[in-house]
Amino acid sequence: MSQLWMPTPNGMSRRHFATHLAGSAAMASTALSFGGAIAANADELRKNRKSAILLWMGGGPSTIDLWDLKPGAATGGPFRPISSSGEAQISEHLPLVAQQMHHLSVVRSMSTREADHNRGRYYMHTGYVPNPNIEHPGYGSVVAHELFEQRPELQIPPFVSVGGASVGPGFLGMAWAPFSVSSNGRIRNLDMRLDDTRLMQRVAALDLIESNFVKRTRSGPAAAGSPAGEHQKVLRKTLDLMTSDQMKAFKVEQEPDEVKERYGTSGFGQGCLLARRLVEAGVPFIEVDLGGWDNHSGIFDILVDRKLPELDQAMSALVEDLAQRELLQDTAVIWMGEFGRTPRINQGAGRDHWARSWSVVAGGAGLKGGLAIGETSRDGTEVETEPYSSEDLMATVCKGLGISLDTTYTSKNGRPMKIAGGGKVIRELLA
Amino acid sequence: MRLFTACSIIVACCSLARTAPPDNPIQVSEINAIIEQQWRDYEIRPAPEADDSTWCRRVYLDVIGRIPSLDELTEFVRDRSADKRQRLIDRLLDDDRYAEEYAGHWATVWSNILIGRSGGQQRNSLTDHDGMMKYLRDSFAANKPYNQMVYELVTAEGTTKPGTEGFNGATNFLADKVNSEDGVLATSSTSRIFLGLQVQCTQCHNHPFNQWKQQRFWDFNAFFRQTRALRRYVSGTRDIAFAELVNEDFAGQARDPSDAMIFYELRNGLVKSAYPVFIDDTAIGVSGYVSDVNRREELGRLMMDSPYLDKMMVNRFWAHFLGHAFTKPVDDLGPHNVPSHPVLLDYLAGEVRKHSHDVKQLIRWIVLSRPYQLSARHTASNEVDDPSIGETPKFSHFYLRQMTAEQLYQSLVAASGATAAGSYERQEQERRKWLQQFVVAFGTDEGDEATTFNGSIPQALMLFNGDLTKEAISDRDGGFIKRVIADRKSSRDRVSHLFLAGLSRTPSRDELNIAAQLLAARGGDEVSMLQDMWWAIINSNEFILQH
Numbered sequence: 001m002s003q004l005w006m007p008t009p010n011g012m013s014r015r016h017f018a019t020h021l022a023g024s025a026a027m028a029s030t031a032l033s034f035g036g037a038i039a040a041n042a043d044e045l046r047k048n049r050k051s052a053i054l055l056w057m058g059g060g061p062s063t064i065d066l067w068d069l070k071p072g073a074a075t076g077g078p079f080r081p082i083s084s085s086g087e088a089q090i091s092e093h094l095p096l097v098a099q100q101m102h103h104l105s106v107v108r109s110m111s112t113r114e115a116d117h118n119r120g121r122y123y124m125h126t127g128y129v130p131n132p133n134i135e136h137p138g139y140g141s142v143v144a145h146e147l148f149e150q151r152p153e154l155q156i157p158p159f160v161s162v163g164g165a166s167v168g169p170g171f172l173g174m175a176w177a178p179f180s181v182s183s184n185g186r187i188r189n190l191d192m193r194l195d196d197t198r199l200m201q202r203v204a205a206l207d208l209i210e211s212n213f214v215k216r217t218r219s220g221p222a223a224a225g226s227p228a229g230e231h232q233k234v235l236r237k238t239l240d241l242m243t244s245d246q247m248k249a250f251k252v253e254q255e256p257d258e259v260k261e262r263y264g265t266s267g268f269g270q271g272c273l274l275a276r277r278l279v280e281a282g283v284p285f286i287e288v289d290l291g292g293w294d295n296h297s298g299i300f301d302i303l304v305d306r307k308l309p310e311l312d313q314a315m316s317a318l319v320e321d322l323a324q325r326e327l328l329q330d331t332a333v334i335w336m337g338e339f340g341r342t343p344r345i346n347q348g349a350g351r352d353h354w355a356r357s358w359s360v361v362a363g364g365a366g367l368k369g370g371l372a373i374g375e376t377s378r379d380g381t382e383v384e385t386e387p388y389s390s391e392d393l394m395a396t397v398c399k400g401l402g403i404s405l406d407t408t409y410t411s412k413n414g415r416p417m418k419i420a421g422g423g424k425v426i427r428e429l430l431a
Numbered sequence: 432m433r434l435f436t437a438c439s440i441i442v443a444c445c446s447l448a449r450t451a452p453p454d455n456p457i458q459v460s461e462i463n464a465i466i467e468q469q470w471r472d473y474e475i476r477p478a479p480e481a482d483d484s485t486w487c488r489r490v491y492l493d494v495i496g497r498i499p500s501l502d503e504l505t506e507f508v509r510d511r512s513a514d515k516r517q518r519l520i521d522r523l524l525d526d527d528r529y530a531e532e533y534a535g536h537w538a539t540v541w542s543n544i545l546i547g548r549s550g551g552q553q554r555n556s557l558t559d560h561d562g563m564m565k566y567l568r569d570s571f572a573a574n575k576p577y578n579q580m581v582y583e584l585v586t587a588e589g590t591t592k593p594g595t596e597g598f599n600g601a602t603n604f605l606a607d608k609v610n611s612e613d614g615v616l617a618t619s620s621t622s623r624i625f626l627g628l629q630v631q632c633t634q635c636h637n638h639p640f641n642q643w644k645q646q647r648f649w650d651f652n653a654f655f656r657q658t659r660a661l662r663r664y665v666s667g668t669r670d671i672a673f674a675e676l677v678n679e680d681f682a683g684q685a686r687d688p689s690d691a692m693i694f695y696e697l698r699n700g701l702v703k704s705a706y707p708v709f710i711d712d713t714a715i716g717v718s719g720y721v722s723d724v725n726r727r728e729e730l731g732r733l734m735m736d737s738p739y740l741d742k743m744m745v746n747r748f749w750a751h752f753l754g755h756a757f758t759k760p761v762d763d764l765g766p767h768n769v770p771s772h773p774v775l776l777d778y779l780a781g782e783v784r785k786h787s788h789d790v791k792q793l794i795r796w797i798v799l800s801r802p803y804q805l806s807a808r809h810t811a812s813n814e815v816d817d818p819s820i821g822e823t824p825k826f827s828h829f830y831l832r833q834m835t836a837e838q839l840y841q842s843l844v845a846a847s848g849a850t851a852a853g854s855y856e857r858q859e860q861e862r863r864k865w866l867q868q869f870v871v872a873f874g875t876d877e878g879d880e881a882t883t884f885n886g887s888i889p890q891a892l893m894l895f896n897g898d899l900t901k902e903a904i905s906d907r908d909g910g911f912i913k914r915v916i917a918d919r920k921s922s923r924d925r926v927s928h929l930f931l932a933g934l935s936r937t938p939s940r941d942e943l944n945i946a947a948q949l950l951a952a953r954g955g956d957e958v959s960m961l962q963d964m965w966w967a968i969i970n971s972n973e974f975i976l977q978h
Contacts, residue, residue: 117873117879132760133821164871165871180887180889187892188892206966206967209934209967212941212973214972216808218808227832227833228972235970238888242892242895242896291872291874294874294875294876296611296876412820413820413822
């Protein structure tokens, strides 16, 4: 038997080394292919590189108390509107965000149909209603999939979900799944403490067992998409990430104290800061989750005491910071939850689920800031201008990111599916 | 040389043509007849039967929640009797040596259904995870009839925490679901989990895709309105020690306990009233006095008689073993969601009722049925049978699916003794802590959660580098690797041992070759080579996938 092992040159990037592995036959060439470590010109690559940050408000935020206030109406609640740096008046409890509203637009005419958490979360993340026969990819997976090609230097997952689970990759496959991390950016089990050569040799043995199993359970070209084949792809991505210098993007703690304080010490604040770092590292899609908006009772106290201060500080810091670093023009920021909340205030001083008339906020990357788009009725129960959907919002964001709306996927069962569910662009929002 | 004997027997048995084993229960032939008819209708040729060692691994994982040990595998493979598969399932279900693992596995499965993996983990939670587990372990250990278990969960009164006065672990199902929002969560969970009726959308309005009307929702909800979960504090603090689930007289929203009606609001603002009325239109007394009418006990009795309960039991157990239910999702039996095999679902639902909702009987029927004997081979002749692309399942090959985090944990512990020593409580604590790392909450009041143990990168990182793996491949004295070295004479035997322990099969020629290369690369250090190979085995798709 010939000697197949080659030592890895020390300090050399092992980018994609796993990708070149395909059973023991490839072992000889493996080490050699490491030689071409990518010496990318960072500035060149960064030019025109688009990203998106989704601020996901799990539970369904009360947009009538944040972005589309109804002072004087029975449904209006106790909050007063204040002027912002854009045309929208917003809640008095978002004073810092108010100063950034020239960067962001409020879309007040969202009208959707899914008022159950799971269905709403799925719909707002995919542009499709849940269907038992097909799993649609989340927007994060879609954007990552479309923008990944622009960044050959990216070694970390193209879709990172901070402090939440987001929605899965559906038929795009597990290789496009959100990489879930906690908001402090700490990643468990990253370090193997094993020298490179031995790690590679272990992986070669693993790869052989994997390939043998794929061959035994599935024949033909479909093998790669089978659960066994998907597993192989995820292992490769994992190896890329374990061996990448780019992982330092997750080290939020290395930021200067004043920056950390500007974003706030809350989980969401640190998550937003992490999102900015990931944008700088070239990650195309980041979702940052802030849960706890499902306020069926005692809503106004919860909003004033907890939710709005946390949101105000982190969201304003993120937008301001992105703008100051000249990243905002290439980074879409979207704020939304699965639905809004009932204009009617219930017996427990809460608001329940409401999808018929509510607001989202968006800006950055080819989207106009400073606008208030659409209108609801005096008590907030009806949209009075053209209603917009999840698909429409996503189509607009895609357009802003330079992703063609003619992009069509074919699901595993051969059904063609237009990107963003075939939504129509919200014209006013496009720059 | 014991190992080599075992290996050669495994090979020998696979090539033996076994005659159809006698005395299968009649239910098994009925399942087979219906499933096979559909294969003929779709011109599908099913996958060949799985070989004995593959089947053995499969059935251990599904019935007791872990892969078989090498001894257990060998015992099964060596058995030459025609009814060996029946005998194995009997052993796993009835033999004392598996009683604890059987009960523990099913308690875990059901605890995840009833309270979720994060149930009882939040600081203000009224749920006691240990209490839930204790109740479920005892129930499955006693093979309590399924409908009785449902009755107990729905009607439970008492305290949530083991060791407290009036302890009743069954209370943990509802402890966190009755207090807020007038018991909306109790309503939607009870109807969804046990009856397969998805009502959460009808809380606020009549749902277009769901025949459940808003009135039905609040009628069902009225059964829970006598129930409260009372907080019991650690003395002198505001920390919740445990909760007590009680029934109290309910005055209704018109403040008349003898006619305790509730109100709900339509989307147009109109207010309507509701009383406890079951899904089949059976109404019970309107009094809110517990001494007149115990609403949850009435509900429990009505549920025990409901055919939806039978179907839901069958659908859930079928999905557990075959990887897909007759409906998708498993807990939606509404009229808009037509099952893949309606005749079979109805038939089995009738059979479980005839057999007193005997859980072990149902498991036996499913595990011995033809679809459960098939290999995972997905080929040109059963190409169309691919539920992952949205086709309805035909069960013509075994659907690959990932182990749960719990199964992985138990399997690694069993395969290489990677576990914390110490008491049951201590080990359970370790296990819980490990499992929690994968749970992600969605931030809603309904406690929705997801798991990152879903084949994505965090899971891969855990298996690559996590403590559990480090312990499994450790070279410490008395550890798995050292024991394999001591027990086996040759390097080749040792590698075979690893493959049998992890994958229930012997290594192929190229796998033995790569082990030999690894040994050379390690400079002849066999411990290091075995560590590398064991790492590769437990990280492989073949290990993590139930197949």
